[in-house]
């Protein structure tokens with residue numbers, strides 16, 4: 001009970017003639033003697049003010065618990081935002097700290113990824129993205145997902161999204177079916193308007209004319225409306241140019257900084273001890 005409350009009670013006491021405040025020396029088992037306010041009503045103790053030191057300790061404990069709850073909430077939000085990018089589960093914990101930089105290629109790729117995150121505001125404003133090329137298991141998806149995780153960490157208003165090229169194609173194809181709630185145009189618009197679009201596994205299957213048209217439409221829209229895109233492919237520059245065609249490849253090159261991931265696969269072969 002603080003001084004104002006004590007005064008108020010004294011005032012009530014005067015009016016009703018029933019309440020009484022007594023100040024009594026009291027022992028706190030932890031902090032020793034203190035002057036407690038006792039509230040008496042009709043001859044019975046109704047309240048005793050607690051030890052001021054215990055009160056302070058409880059307040060401090062409460063602040064710690066609130067801070068802990070706040071951190072847990074922030075961590076839940078962070079994980080939720082990572083899930084919302086649609087990146088595969090395997091990569092959801094792979095941030096920059098987990099990317100090994102031993103070879104020159106890994107060092108160069110990592111440096112570029114870090115520059116991209118640091119320069120995100122410029123990338124966003126100019127629609128500048130990345131083009132990761134290289135053979136299987138060299139860390140393209142890992143680093144692209146790490147970029148998304150780092151962007152979410154650094155920028156509250158970043159909304160990266162991950163799609164495999166095949167998912168984009170089937171999403172557009174599904175609009176041709178009877179009963180589809182969206183049409184092709186809306187779906188193309190959706191992919192064109194994503195703030196940062198990561199398209200993985202470009203050129204995994206030999207693209208049909210329809211697929212090339214879909215990719216062209218989305219990338220052309222994104223390039224001309226300054227939306228950054230990160231493209232990942234197993235193909236070499238020549239094969240990618242053949243797949244995309246001169247006009248699209250030219251557009252991609254004007255906006256996406258290329259990086260060749262060299263070396264052999266970092267995928268660990270599965271061994272029997274995985275089951276132990």
Ligand SMILES: Nc1ncnc2c1ncn2[C@@H]1O[C@H](COP(=O)(O)OP(=O)(O)OP(=O)(O)O)[C@@H](O)[C@H]1O
Pocket residue numbers: 094098099100101106134135136137138139140141142143233234261265266267268
């Ligand atoms: N530099 C690295 N540091 C740590 N782990 C790595 C690195 N490069 C690759 N890996 C790991 O190796 C595995 C394969 O990497 P990733 O999936 O990124 O390859 P990729 O280049 O996308 O291959 P693909 O073309 O087959 O899709 C993943 O588990 C990834 O975390």
Ligand SMILES: [Mg+2]
Pocket residue numbers: 140141142200201
């Ligand atoms: Mg990959």
Ligand SMILES: [Zn+2]
Pocket residue numbers: 028029030031032051052053054055
């Ligand atoms: Zn105490």
